[in-house]
Amino acid sequence: MGTNKSSISDALYKKAEDFIKPTTTSFDLKMSDALSFIQELLAHQAALESQIRELEKSESEFSNVREYYKDIFNNQPVGLYRIRVFSVKKWGNRSWENSDNPPYKMEFASDRFCEILGVTQIEFSKNPFIISDLVCTDDIKSFVKRNEEASKKFIPFRWEGRLLVKNKVVWVRLESVPRRLDNGDIIWTGILNDITEHVFTENALKENKLHLEDILIGANIGTLEWNIQTGEMKFNDIWAKNTGFTRAEINFALKILKGKAWKMVTHPDDVAYADEMLKRHFSGELPYHSVEVRMRHKKGHWIWVRQEGKVKTWTPDGKPLLMYGTHTDITNRKKIEEELSNLNNELEVRVAKRTEELQKLNDELILSEQKFKTVTDFTYDWEYWKSPDGKILFMSPSVERITGYSVAEFENNPKLLDKIIYIGDVESWESHKKERCVNDPNEKKLELIFRIVTKKGEIRWMGHVCRCINIDGKHLGVRVSNRDITEKVNAEKELLAVTVEVEERERNRFSRELHDGMGPLLSTIKLYFQWLADTDDIQKKKLITEKGNHNIEMAIQTSRELARGLSSQLIVNSGYIRAIQDFAQRINDTNKIKIYFYTNTHDRFNNFLEITLFRITTELIKNTLTYAQATLIEIDFKYNKANNTISLTYTDNGIGFDSETILKTNKGLGLMNIQQRVQILKGNIKITSNPGEGMKTFIEFQVEESN
CATH class of the missing domain: 3.30.450.20 (PAS domain)
Known part of the structure; x- marks a missing residue:
């Protein structure tokens, strides 16, 4: 590629001279033929130079692309590699077990790949088969087996094991997929991931789990995970042992009876009570579910069980989903309590009888007193x-x-x-x-x-x-x-506080729905009336009247939906993007202000998120229509699927305001509503505005299922 034009020309002239000299000795070459030949050579020279320039350009582009992909490969959190495995017939005996005569060739390894192996790229290039020598002795068999199996069966390769890197054990995961070549070789492209921390964490979790299981066994506590919607239950061996059934027997019964299974084994006199306590917990009235009920043992007798638990997971529509709890066999305690109660009742009778003879039988009174004291010492x-x-x-x-x-x-x-x-x-x-x-x-x-x-x-x-x-x-x-009864009194106080809080929250919600739902519609209707006052054109008046009536009908419908708690039905049906586009179009039809809405997606999100976004956007538009005296609004809605984030940029060219003063003094119900809704979405909001400079609002948040 370094050849220049002059050198190419000299070479071509030399070729022409070599061609002319021998030909002139054997026959008489005409000057015109020689010139024609030279011109042809020069034309080839120009074409060749053009090709050289194209090659130089292609080489530069290729180098840029190569550097681009090299940066990508070398900056991955995992090591990337490509290996060529020779045809099985070329393998030597036990060739996978070391790097002496490997049945493969490493064709590429990223910087991270070499870093995990503890070598530099230069060291790796000198010994590209080093990974075989690094595999720990106890893991070499599984490494060889997985490699041979994947190559012979032509299936994806996956292996987890230990490498001895600089006298330190490193847990890794190798994963790759095959591509067969015409000559029988297989190209494997894959990743090398350092999972040492993950393995240590997993082992620690297993150890903690075993420790917890030992504690539960020592305390004879059964554990239970209950999917309330499907009836599926997961429980430990103690839970099954306390009822006398095997886990297989219980799982079979659960499969047949599903959510009704617990009622079938609960004493008929306790079902209504337990069901009521469950409902009170599901409704939020009780923070925990705690009951003492009788359950039927496999042998037919009844055992007393203390059930304690709490719902930790709820469905998007607010129904209880997963409940976790414990079951403790308290049969012996109940027997003692029953005996104690019977003894206490018996004692009451005896005391009443003895008190009639106190004057005559003082000794008997002392005896009765001792019995009474024995019982009450343990009350x-x-x-x-x-x-x-x-x-x-x-x-x-x-x-x-x-x-x-x-x-x-x-x-x-x-x-x-x-x-x-x-x-x-x-x-x-x-x-x-x-x-x-x-x-x-x-x-x-x-x-x-x-x-x-x-x-x-x-x-x-x-x-x-x-x-x-x-x-x-x-x-x-x-x-x-x-x-x-301190705990009971405190619980009653907390329940009262929660009740007041819920009532206040509902009042605030109704206020926001009224402000965010009706406010923008009424602002739009106001624009139509202003438009009507500014024109004498009959056709325009007719059009304005029609659109005004349409918005009035929508306001009426919104008020009805608000009264029924359904003011968000339009958004639920059509989605945030369609709803905002329709809303913006109605305002654009007034010719008083222009709204441009940009988006990079038409994906739908969960109802709560879309309704909240719609309320935020329409509140921003309402503020612009009411205060800004703007002629242009731009709304830019972006969804980043890779990061699962949403951003909303809202700008207008209105008169602006002192945003710092407004936000510090908490003035403006609209801005407060917007900030509260963004906080609910766990997002960030930045409002920028100065007098005479318009307004810009930027909102960003992570999309979560819980939204």
Whole structure:
């Protein structure tokens, strides 16, 4: 390619001279023939020079393209390579196991490929078969097997294994696809990926999973994953073991019964309760699902199970999808509770009977008291018996868990019962104590809810039940049962707060729908009226009237749809792009302002995203029509499929405004609505405007299924 024109000409003249000399010795060459021959040679010279220039140009273009693709190949996160595997008949014995006589030839390897192998391009070019020598001893068999199998069967190659790179184990994944040549060789083009971190992470996850399984086994807790929409369930062995069935038996029943399976094994008396609690959780009333129900064991008897769980995944339309939870066998606990309840009931009868004989049978009273104390020592509530003179005759140890004070502290200072009452509840507490009748044998139990201040200064809510003990007209004191209901009270407060929040959210939603849905339509109708006032042309007035009536009908329809909660139906049916194009056309028909809408896609997105985009765009247009005095609006909507992002650029040539002041002072309902909607989409918004310079708004966000 370095040959210049002069050298080519000299060569051609030399050729002509060599041709003329021998011919003149053998015959007489005419001068005209010689000149003609020389001219022909010069013509060939010009053609050759032209071809040389074309070749030089092609070589330059090829070099640029080569550098372009080289940059692409060498800057991939994975290593790229191309290997030529010779025909099977050319393979040597055990040739895949080392680089001495390999049945292949490496034709290309990217920089990343060499980096993973721990070599430079120069080192790799000297030994392109090095990868065979780097495969760890324990993995060489699988490496050879996969290579031979893929080449012989002509199927895609995939292998994961370890390489020993500079005395360090590196996990890699090799993947390639074949292309057979006419001579029987196979070209494999593929990637080399360093998966060391992935393998270590996966092993750590497996170890954590085994650790968690050991914990669940140790605690005898069954786990459950329930697809509420399909009825499909996934559970661990403990869940199956507690019910006496095998996993195969349960899976077969689930396949047949689907979502009704749990009702078939739940006690009939517990189905309605469990179903109600599920519905309350699904509706959001309860943050967790927690019930204690009876389930049928394979052997026919009933076991008590505590079911706890929570819905973690919801369908796009708000229905519960995946629920995760635990099942704990509490049969033994229930038996103990039942026995304790029976014992307590029995004790109540015995106490009532014994109190009639207290004056005669003091020893029996002491015995009964001991039995009573045995039961109440293990009660969860705070129980005590106070004598008529204010002494503590008995108090359950649970008092320390609830109040922080020990039984001894109350016994030594009975007035502590009054001192721990929260100051705001002292009056009701004193009034409650005065209601106790000391001589009425038919007195009913009295109840009160109040707060106490614990030893640590915490405020706890108490559910208080008391009853005077009267036997044969003799007052023996007061029996009291206090239950810590703090969590219940707090839950009721949280539920009330959530209810108020939901109501306020619905009011705000209605305000936005009214502002964003009706506002742009009314602004358009206003333009038509202005257009009508500016013309005397009968045909134009007729056209304006028709279009104005059409927009009024749309406003009426929007108000009806808004009332029915269906104001977004048009967008759902036609999509964001079509809806904006139609909306812009209606405004363009007024000839008051021109709207240009550009887009690189006609893809549809989920309903929520399209409705939100439509509200944002029409709010921007409404602001321009209302305040900007603009004659031109440009809307540029772009969807980047590679990054799965959407960008919206909105500009007008209006009078502009001080955007920094407006945004800092939170003025303008329209801009606030736009910002709120962009935040809902988890996007970014930038509004740029100055007086006299128009306005530009840029919005960008990631497209997510949850939108």
